[in-house]
Amino acid sequence: MIRGLRIGVLVLLVGAGSLVATACSDDTRDKLGDAAQSAREDIESATDDVGARAAAEAFRGSIKAADLDDARGGAREMALLQEKSQDLPGDPVTEGIADADGDGIDDDGLVEFVVGGAAACVTLPATGDDIDVTDGRCS
Numbered sequence: 348m349i350r351g352l353r354i355g356v357l358v359l360l361v362g363a364g365s366l367v368a369t370a371c372s373d374d375t376r377d378k379l380g381d382a383a384q385s386a387r388e389d390i391e392s393a394t395d396d397v398g399a400r401a402a403a404e405a406f407r408g409s410i411k412a413a414d415l416d417d418a419r420g421g422a423r424e425m426a427l428l429q430e431k432s433q434d435l436p437g438d439p440v441t442e443g444i445a446d447a448d449g450d451g452i453d454d455d456g457l458v459e460f461v462v463g464g465a466a467a468c469v470t471l472p473a474t475g476d477d478i479d480v481t482d483g484r485c486s
Contacts, residue, residue, distance in 0.1 A: 395463030396482065398437035402460040403467035403480045405435050410469075411476050420452035422471040422478055428453055437462045443485060457485040 409431040415421045425446050432441045439460040447454055456471035468485035471478055 395465035398462035399439060399460050399465040399467040400480070400482060402435040402437045402439040402462065403458075403469050406431055406458065406460065407469055407478045407480050410471070410478055415476055417474045420450075421474055422476055423453040423456050423473065425451050425453060428458065428471075432458070435460070459485045 410422050410427065413427055413431070415427075416424075420427075425444070428444045432444060435441075439462045442459040442461065443453075443455070443457050445454050446452065453471065456473065458469045458471065460467050460469070466482075466484045468481050468483060469478060470481070470485075
């Protein structure tokens with residue numbers, strides 16, 4: 348849906364620009380080209396933002412729907428995180444699922460989803476299911 352919207356807006360911008368450009372000076376054509384480029388970049392950025400957030404929210408929902416057992420690591424259980432990070436919308440790059448000490452529990456409870464130039468961060472609690480999603484990189 349977002350991809351279709353993006354393509355539709357670009358077609359509209361290119362079409363309008365082509366009609367106006369035939370009757371305009373070189374300077375005006377350059378300005379129209381710059382405006383169309385800027386609009387395309389804005390659309391791509393917004394699409395990336397939505398994609399990263401959608402992936403993070405889908406991940407959050409699938410973790411919350413799982414049968415969490417705090418004795419096994421709850422929302423930070425490595426096997427659960429690895430399973431639920433597969434096949435997310437937008438085909439994001441998943442970062443931050445790590446178990447350096449080998450205890451089967453994610454070390455810091457921060458999982459990041461990156462789509463294009465945008466990111467969203469999921470914060471997983473040590474116990475319980477109070478999972479938070481924020482826009483931007485995990486800090």
